[in-house]
Amino acid sequence: MEAIILAGGAGTRLLSVVADVPKCMAPVAGKPFLHYLLTTLETAGFQHIILALGYKHEIVEAWLNDYETSLKITSLVEDTPLGTGGAVKSALSRATQTSVFVFNGDSYLGLDYQAIMQFHTEKKASATLALKQMHRFDRYGKVEIDDNARIVCFGEKQYCETGFINGGVYVMNRNGLEKFPDQFSLEKDFFEPEVSAGKLVGFPTNGYFIDIGIPEDYRRAQHDFACGIPQLG
Secondary structure, eight states, X not given: OEEEEEOXXXXXXXXXXXXXXXXXXXXXXXXXXXXXXXXHHHHTTOOEEEEXXXXXXXXXXXXXXXXXXXXXXXXXXXXXXXXHHHHHHHHHTTOOSSEEEEEETTXXXXXXXXXXXXXXXXXXXSEEEEEEEEEEEOSSEEEEEOTTOBEEEEEEEOOEEEEEEEEEEEEEETTTTTTSOXXXXXXXXXXXXXXXXXXXXXXXXXXXXXXXXXHHHHHHHHHHTTTSSOOOO
């Protein structure tokens, strides 16, 4: 399996608790958050990881020089901001497999990778989003799906008693973004139009989820990862 990790974020909302480093390098229980993502993917049988880097990429690259792994890791550095879509498009050009995973470098979601890949293939989707079921939340927009798992709506951020959110893990087709410009938003310019076309599907999961992008959840991660990678949702 092959994956892209979007690891170029600056982590501006974490500046009060983390030194000035890319979000993926924020220390969690003594190790960069990226360590847990790479460890999980290596254990799951991934062979090739493409890191889409930007802000202070030198910090990530220096850490990788001493990181021991069986993974083949390709680093791509954007000289100018490409947006999430442009970063994924650039990384997909270095992929070799028909379907490729895409991960946000500042979130973690426990997931059956083989199952979502099979699901993506069976649905013949343009992209498949892993959806995490949440309760009593207002930080994320609610994602609605129909009985055939087609995504029908991305809701605005507001309080919800229960529902699915975007879990920050996608399966995408290697050639799916070829017609897009070099700079664009994956969410606004690709996902939302694909909803209207009925080509975007959601894969529900109850796996453990955390997004370290705000201080409150970053502090929670210190506890959750203290004994290793969490296994429960």
